[in-house]
Amino acid sequence: MLQEQDPFNAYKQTSLDARAAAANQHEMVRMLxxxxxxxxxxxxxxxxxxQIEKKGNAIQRCINIVQGLDSMLDLENGGEIALNLHQLYDxxxxxxxxxxxxxxxxVLxxxxxxxxxxxxGWENLN
Structure with a gap:
């Protein structure tokens, strides 16, 4: 609850939402x-x-991000790069x-x- 009432966290979330809305696909991948x-x-x-509960929540967020990144791959048209990224995400x-x-x-x-x-690698893309 504290985060919902914290003006700094609200500002950070609003800023992140604005950046995500304006991001192209490459910028979105970098943000993720x-x-x-x-x-x-x-x-x-x-x-x-x-802190077991917090660890579990953080790792679940990590897994969700990895799955999101993996779901953005075009395995049909992405060739070897997409396949390699898919294997790395797995x-x-x-x-x-x-x-x-x-x-x-x-292990992390x-x-x-x-x-x-x-x-x-994504940073080096123009």
């Missing part, structure tokens, strides 16, 4: 990847702090589940690395 990296960091902190989903089940922050490391590299 940035959000995923932020949520992965939160999930790691929750695991280390033994890897990330499986590792996120493993991190959640095991409560091991270290490879996911952060993969997502960071994907994000870097």
């Amino acid at each position: 990847l940035d959000g995923l990296l932020e949520e992965l960091s939160r999930a790691e902190g929750h695991i280390e702090a033994r 890897f990330c989903s499986r590792e996120l589940m493993k991190a959640s089940i095991r409560n091991e922050a270290a 490391g490879p996911v952060v690395k993969v997502v960071g590299e994907i994000r870097e």
Whole structure:
């Protein structure tokens, strides 16, 4: 409830909504990847702090973002790049589940690395 009443969080959400509404497809993917990296960091902190419910919520948000990114792929026309991204997103989903089940922050490391590299690739697109 506090977040709903917090003017700063309301401003951040409004700003994010405005950016998303104006974003083209490439900008949207970059925004999702940035959000995923932020949520992965939160999930790691929750695991280390033994905040199980918060960890579960953060990992679920991560999985939702990964599934959203995967659903944006055009596997019929995207060729090898789309297939490779699909396989990387599948890897990330499986590792996120493993991190959640095991409560091991270290399992998130490879996911952060993969997502960071994907994000870097999108950053280099014009």
